[in-house]
Amino acid sequence: MEYQEYCIAINELLQSVSSKFATAANQQFAGHNLTSSQVGILLLLDKTGAMKVSDIASELNMRESNISNICKRLESAGLVRRNRQADDQRVVKIELTAAAAEKMGGIKASVNGFHLKMRECVSETDLKEIHTGLLKLNRLFDIFFEVEGNA
Numbered sequence: 270m271e272y273q274e275y276c277i278a279i280n281e282l283l284q285s286v287s288s289k290f291a292t293a294a295n296q297q298f299a300g301h302n303l304t305s306s307q308v309g310i311l312l313l314l315d316k317t318g319a320m321k322v323s324d325i326a327s328e329l330n331m332r333e334s335n336i337s338n339i340c341k342r343l344e345s346a347g348l349v350r351r352n353r354q355a356d357d358q359r360v361v362k363i364e365l366t367a368a369a370a371e372k373m374g375g376i377k378a379s380v381n382g383f384h385l386k387m388r389e390c391v392s393e394t395d396l397k398e399i400h401t402g403l404l405k406l407n408r409l410f411d412i413f414f415e416v417e418g419n420a
Contacts, residue, residue, distance in 0.1 A: 279406075283327070285316075287392070289303055293383070293386075294383060295306075296379075297379055297382060297386075298376070298379055299373065300379065301376055301379065302346070303322060303376070304339075304412060306331075306335075306339050306372060307339055307343055307348075308376055308380065309344070310325060310329070310339055310340065310343065310349075310363075311330055311348065311365065311369060311372075311376060312373075312377070312380070313328055313329065313371075314349065314363065314364060314365050314369075315323060315365060315370075318364065319352065319364035320360055320364075321360065321361065321363070322337050322340065322361070325340075325363065327416065330392050333396050343369075347366055347368050347369075347371070347374065348365065348366055348369040349363050349364065349365060349366060349369060350363075350364060350366055351363055352364060360400055371415040382397060
């Protein structure tokens with residue numbers, strides 16, 4: 270395969286893997302009426318406590334506008350609330366509600382179930398190889414953006 274053909278094939282594989290991973294995760298969390306993105310935000314807030322949208326976006330490597338929209342849906346579902354900071358009204362933090370805190374045990378159990386299903390399908394050796402390959406790809410793009418930023 271030529272260099273350009275590898276790049277095209279990698280792009281196609283990334284799109285396919287991303288779609289399949291999202292579908293599998295969404296199926297796993299459907300019982301909670303949550304998407305994998307919503308679960309990711311809830312797990313992060315459960316772990317860290319209240320956070321600004323910008324900090325959530327940075328931590329989850331997503332766009333702030335997407336995080337804001339997801340948080341609006343979570344707020345409508347009664348799982349998060351937005352709190353303005355007393356010392357600076359411009360700062361809004363997202364935090365879990367009591368209803369979300371009650372659901373977190375079931376959500377974490379679903380996450381563990383998802384991981385157990387994955388474990389049934391892939392050996393630890395293969396998983397390490399996948400992880401190593403994705404780390405290399407991630408570093409490649411870090412270098413790419415550094416070069417682009419300096420151009």
